[in-house]
Amino acid sequence: MTSLATGVRQLPRGRHGLPREQVVASQRDRILLAMAEAMTEHGYVGTSVAVILKGAGVSRETFYEQFRSKQDCFEAAYERAVRLLLDRIRAAIPHSAPIESDRLAGILGAYLEGLAAEPAYARLFLVEVYAVGSKAVVRRANLQESFAAMIAEVLGARTEEQHFACRTLTAAISSMVTARIAVDDLDGLRALREPLLNLVRRSGALYGEAVR
Template identity: 60%
Template sequence: MTDSAPTLRQLPRGRHHLSREEVVASQRERILVAMGEAMTEGGYVGTPVAAVLKRAGVSRETFYELFRSKEDCFAAAFDRVSALLAERLQGVIAETADADAFTRMDRILTAYFDHMIDDPASARLFLVEVYAVGPSAIEARMALQSRFVAVVAAMLGAQTAEQQFACATLAAAIGAMVTGKIAGDDLDGLRALKEPLIDLARRSGSVYGTAFAG
């Protein structure tokens, strides 16, 4: 599970041997985690910078030394959670390169859903609150969705343009369903999506790719 801001806040008391760079990195990470956690209560629009500062345990001066604005902080938090998700999925993709289609899809979807369940505040940040921020945040969200489409296409062995399009529609459907579960705080419902999705891919034959064809 991803560390919460209160956990990350605990730097050594008194004199320590941390460099200035290490202190700043810790402060920045605490702020980014706190941004996601604070928005679970008030959403992006209803979350003032003061609420983020309180959770992160940093001063307003420190915040504005690191970020130009709340939107700039959100963008950095979005990049952080996107990178963490990509790293987790790429690891599983590499590990299952030689696995059968069922195992591969099961492992990848498990990693994807577990990532959301392990850190629902971050999941809400890039799935739900992103649409309240503005055009640049939505553009970043669409770029992330394109990367997820690539994961789905590789997972299902899409080769033709038609299969790529089918995978794009499946990825969009998965994203919409996951967003609904996160928005509704329905983590059990999120877990329950995996088996029907695998069954759908199996029953669809070559619609999405070669993984379950034949």
């Protein structure tokens, strides 16, 4: 996953000859990153638009040209972070590898490394999302279902019981990673990979037909 912080920098002052689209995109990237970083320190409720503007280095007028409100800005940051994380996970799945080993390891590794690489955005959609409102919480639930479906496919879940087991596993993973992101324990976050893999490998066909 391309780091959301990579290449996000303030444009030079004065005349720079850049296309309007590039200027707007740069401003948007800086605003989204500034919001995620501000929420790491202040939480969603304590993050004001003024704090976001200071972090992004943009004017209030520029902010409201792109976003209707702080919540609208949060939703845009959330959607981008989720999309890039899912892209990273999908790209990490070695489709030609044995399903029960390398593919699952690829998913978990990409997921955990993706969160660790962008802790501000990880906190945004794992922790602060609950302070935003029911609409944001529904989006988080949908993300979790997408991850559960991905795990079920990789593990060869066929029965309703196996699909339920995969959803249960996903909920447990979500709870554990959220706890570690909340206290900024990135080493502990990465350390979850092997115990989780071992748990699945010892489970037989509990999660799917590919695990035997």
